[in-house]
Amino acid sequence: MKEAKTAQKDAYSLLLNAIDLGEFRPGDRLVESDLAEKFGVSRTPIREALQRLETQQLLTRDGRSLMVASLDHNQLAELYVVRAELEGLAARLAAKHATDEELKVLREMVEEDRKRVDDPVALARTNRRFHRQLHLASHNRFLVQQLNLVHQSMALMDTTSLAVEGRGEVALAEHEAIVAALEADDGDAAQAALKDHISQAFVTRLKLDAGGAEG
Secondary structure, rough: HHHHHHHHHHHHHHHHHHOOOOOOOOOOOOHHHHHHHOOOOOOOHHHHHHHHHHHHHHOEEEOOEEEOOOOOHHHHHHHHHHHHHHHHHHHHHHHHOOHHHHHHHHHHHHHHHHHHHHOOHHHHHHHHHHHHHHHHHHOOHHHHHHHHHHHHHHOOOOOOOOHHHOHHHHHHHHHHHHHHHOOOOOHHHHHHHHHHHHHHHHHHHHHOOOOOOOO
């Protein structure tokens, strides 16, 4: 029984991670047998993982086929509103509760990302880690759980806004402002900087989706 639960968890984690990393894009069909072969997992845990992802609305059904879901304009707007509020709260709490070690890690992440500013794929990957680390620094498990769900849905975006020319450098400056506010123990400034960061990312996303930005 324990092995079955482990296999189910592993299959779910493998699929979720593949979607998050863009190995499966919105609109891609997911075939149970192909996935079992790809990940070296039996079909039963794959089937259960697909059902779980469908329940979470990360997959959608087209007849008998399952495919990676996509976000329409309204869903995108709703997601960014929730993300801004929850991450803003996380930043405010992190300004109060983050340890010196956690702040050091966030600062080092910003410094390291200066080397990746012209590599949107690598920057998107480290951007997720930066936000995840900030969430954990809030030291509020319930908030972290909700933010995990939000960021799972973020994986349904077809491209990263960091691919837009110049966005990587601007986003890095925004991360710098967030960390500086955290280091100053300024919850108001940290929350404002985080919400501004999300707002600017949303503006870039809207331009990208409308074809008004190239990347």
